[in-house]
Amino acid sequence: MQAIVCIKQVPDTTEVKIDPEKGTLIREGVPSIINPFDTYAIEEALRLREKFGGKVTVITMGPPQALSALKEAVAMGADEAILLSDQAFAGADTWATSYTLAAAIRKIGSFDLIFCGRQAIDGDTGQVGPGVATQLQINQLTYVCRISNLDFDQKKIEVERLVEEGKEVVQSSLPCLITVVKDINQPRYPTILGIRRSQKIQIPVWTANDLEVNRDYLGLNGSPTRVVKIETPPPRQGKGQIIQAESIEQQVAILAEKLIAEKIIV
Amino acid sequence: MALLKVDRETCTGCGLCLQVCPFGALTLDNENIIVASEACNGCGACVPECPSGSLSLPEPGKKPEINTKDYSGVWVWVEQCDGKAASISWEMIGQGRRLADTRGADLTACVLGYQTEAIAQEAMAYGADRVMVVDDPTLKIYRTDPYARCLVELVKQYRPEIFLLGASTRGRDLAGAVATYLYTGLTADCTGLEIEEGSNLLLQIRPAFGGNIMATIKCPDYRPQMATVRHHVFEMPQSDKSRQGQVIQGKPVMPEEEIATKVLDLIVEKNEVNIADAKIIVSGGRGVKGPEGFGIIHELADVLGGAVGASRAAVDSGWISYAHQVGQTGRTVRPDLYIACGISGAIQHQAGMRTSKIIVAINKDPEAPIFQIADYGIVGDLFAVVPALTKALKKRLNK
Ligand SMILES: Cc1cc2nc3c(=O)[nH]c(=O)nc-3n(C[C@H](O)[C@H](O)[C@H](O)COP(=O)(O)OP(=O)(O)OC[C@H]3O[C@@H](n4cnc5c(N)ncnc54)[C@H](O)[C@@H]3O)c2cc1C
Numbered sequence: 266m267q268a269i270v271c272i273k274q275v276p277d278t279t280e281v282k283i284d285p286e287k288g289t290l291i292r293e294g295v296p297s298i299i300n301p302f303d304t305y306a307i308e309e310a311l312r313l314r315e316k317f318g319g320k321v322t323v324i325t326m327g328p329p330q331a332l333s334a335l336k337e338a339v340a341m342g343a344d345e346a347i348l349l350s351d352q353a354f355a356g357a358d359t360w361a362t363s364y365t366l367a368a369a370i371r372k373i374g375s376f377d378l379i380f381c382g383r384q385a386i387d388g389d390t391g392q393v394g395p396g397v398a399t400q401l402q403i404n405q406l407t408y409v410c411r412i413s414n415l416d417f418d419q420k421k422i423e424v425e426r427l428v429e430e431g432k433e434v435v436q437s438s439l440p441c442l443i444t445v446v447k448d449i450n451q452p453r454y455p456t457i458l459g460i461r462r463s464q465k466i467q468i469p470v471w472t473a474n475d476l477e478v479n480r481d482y483l484g485l486n487g488s489p490t491r492v493v494k495i496e497t498p499p500p501r502q503g504k505g506q507i508i509q510a511e512s513i514e515q516q517v518a519i520l521a522e523k524l525i526a527e528k529i530i531v
Numbered sequence: 532m533a534l535l536k537v538d539r540e541t542c543t544g545c546g547l548c549l550q551v552c553p554f555g556a557l558t559l560d561n562e563n564i565i566v567a568s569e570a571c572n573g574c575g576a577c578v579p580e581c582p583s584g585s586l587s588l589p590e591p592g593k594k595p596e597i598n599t600k601d602y603s604g605v606w607v608w609v610e611q612c613d614g615k616a617a618s619i620s621w622e623m624i625g626q627g628r629r630l631a632d633t634r635g636a637d638l639t640a641c642v643l644g645y646q647t648e649a650i651a652q653e654a655m656a657y658g659a660d661r662v663m664v665v666d667d668p669t670l671k672i673y674r675t676d677p678y679a680r681c682l683v684e685l686v687k688q689y690r691p692e693i694f695l696l697g698a699s700t701r702g703r704d705l706a707g708a709v710a711t712y713l714y715t716g717l718t719a720d721c722t723g724l725e726i727e728e729g730s731n732l733l734l735q736i737r738p739a740f741g742g743n744i745m746a747t748i749k750c751p752d753y754r755p756q757m758a759t760v761r762h763h764v765f766e767m768p769q770s771d772k773s774r775q776g777q778v779i780q781g782k783p784v785m786p787e788e789e790i791a792t793k794v795l796d797l798i799v800e801k802n803e804v805n806i807a808d809a810k811i812i813v814s815g816g817r818g819v820k821g822p823e824g825f826g827i828i829h830e831l832a833d834v835l836g837g838a839v840g841a842s843r844a845a846v847d848s849g850w851i852s853y854a855h856q857v858g859q860t861g862r863t864v865r866p867d868l869y870i871a872c873g874i875s876g877a878i879q880h881q882a883g884m885r886t887s888k889i890i891v892a893i894n895k896d897p898e899a900p901i902f903q904i905a906d907y908g909i910v911g912d913l914f915a916v917v918p919a920l921t922k923a924l925k926k927r928l929n930k
Pocket residue numbers: 278279386741815816817818819841842843844845856857858859860861862872873874875876877878879880883893894895896899911912913914
């Protein structure tokens with residue numbers, strides 16, 4: 266089984282703070298992590314390799330620092346890693362990101378399964394998985410919470426997808442792209458052996474020159490969307506009444522009256 | 532991969548750009564000249580601020596050969612499951628109506644499915660001028676390929692200017708594929724959609740970085756301008772059964788033999804809590820301390836005829852199932868009343884409930900951010916306050 270896992274390095278958004286005066290993000294000291302959803306993608310690929318044999322390759326498109334995310338994936342057990350990094354990739358939206366990742370996957374060549382996270386926590390779009398699948402003209406199975414059957418002879422896969430109504434059981438042909446939700450597994454921690462391997466491994470860096478791409482489709486240039494403004498969200502204008510009284514009984518009685526006066530409780 | 536170009540000759544190191552960078556990506560180097568770090572994503576906020584004109588972004592190169600003038604009208608994809616339309620689609624119709632009116636254009640609903648006449652009528656009642664219907668057994672249940680390819684052909688033929696889809700699991704799955712085929716921009720999870728005066732472009736406003744910032748996104752040179760919107764971000768429009776419209780029949784593009792996926796089963800989760808549609812929600816967080824703690828939350832919800840929600844901390848601890856989670860990675864809710872018990876009000880939680888009409892917070896920490904967005908708050912131990920509130924309401928409502 267040949268699996269390719271697309272991972273993204275993101276700032277830990279729980280740690281991102283806003284400068285209240287300037288209304289800007291404070292990035293200093295905010296750790297970079299592997300997009301949490303992508304760790305489930307890595308784990309699922311590793312589990313399949315343990316069952317069927319084969320190889321797990323992780324790829325990421327990003328700045329040189331993203332190398333540390335790939336090393337972490339290797340420490341978890343990934344066999345190979347490739348960094349896609351080039352000034353020409355900078356400023357890519359989900360279209361251009363999908364295009365570049367798909368070109369890299371074509372260069373890697375053979376694969377049975379591609380894994381992505383359901384979404385990245387910085388942009389929260391969940392568009393790159395479907396984008397890559399469409400670029401490669403393979404099937405996509407999104408929001409997968411369980412792989413229930415995998416048959417490499419018949420080239421068939423059966424999965425459960427998390428949809429609004431419950432779970433949808435879908436069968437598809439291989440190769441295909443899967444985006445995973447966190448119900449699918451519990452990601453492992455890096456092992457000592459893995460960490461040692463990750464320190465030694467030489468991770469190739471591919472630039473635009475290494476890929477068969479139309480340069481007009483890369484980075485900011487190839488991106489249909491433009492971010493034109495960034496602002497901090499206006500705070501919700503709540504009434505902000507803290508109800509104070511002698512006793513809890515009085516407090517809740519006042520609250521109950523207020524809610525009834527709002528005509529919300531009848 | 533910083534995008535920003537800094538002209539080292541003319542930069543005076545005045546630092547005005549530092550003040551406006553939303554990403555904190557700019558610093559002064561040891562020669563007192565601005566450098567952009569990897570955090571720079573080319574938003575361009577700093578460029579006009581520079582008094583010496585030292586900052587620039589790379590010029591966009593060739594654009595695809597499309598004439599944006601050839602595209603007009605607003606389209607909405609109407610999602611259906613088992614012959615029933617998803618209410619999120621009607622919310623999109625409501626938004627689509629507003630945008631179409633602003634643009635002086637038609638609103639078209641796209642209904643893909645099998646035996647969906649009733650849905651087409653409903654779409655008109657909610658505000659569509661015309662309905663594009665593709666009715667075929669291959670489209671009975673949503674599958675990416677036949678749906679995406681069909682919509683792509685319709686878009687190529689009719690050239691809508693704007694295309695909206697609900698950000699449901701199916702909507703996101705479909706939108707990502709369609710936008711990729713069409714080579715056009717797609718903005719996920721918009722919380723605001725406006726037409727820009729002058730340019731007539733669609734301004735797509737959405738949260739990013741876990742709701743810490745709001746970004747406005749445009750798609751100037753590609754069409755259609757595509758966006759997905761989450762459930763309950765916008766209100767349901769009024770249905771008017773007397774509204775009439777035109778129905779256009781389209782054709783499917785993939786025969787069954789060419790479709791590689793089969794939906795074998797839909798396991799509908801029994802007594803699945805539908806917090807998304809509840810008018811009143813009582814939510815518990817880490818402060819509830821354990822699965823037993825949700826007992827008093829349930830009792831309060833029952834008295835109010837409401838549903839039970841939860842923070843991610845409570846869900847991750849295994850106290851309650853994911854179906855109850857409110858927030859960025861849970862459900863977006865828009866109830867008349869949201870009572871947050873033992874929830875701190877993290878930005879990711881707020882992202883899912885801040886549009887509630889009335890928010891009540893019960894928390895023992897007066898500094899908890901939830902109080903900043905609440906309408907009414909009680910600072911206190913939820914184990915005392917919640918049962919007391921239940922009792923008071925019971926009495927007041929004669930239950
Ligand atoms: C990518 C990402 C996505 C996320 N998505 C979501 C999401 O969808 N939904 C979500 O909720 N979170 C989400 N989070 C997590 C979020 O950042 C917070 O960690 C989470 O909301 C905290 O939950 P909480 O308020 O229950 O817990 P805490 O922050 O620990 O707050 C508990 C509160 O309970 C109060 N308390 C304790 N005991 C009592 C008592 N006896 N009486 C009264 N008050 C008491 C405390 O004062 C405290 O304010 C996400 C995070 C990330 C990184």
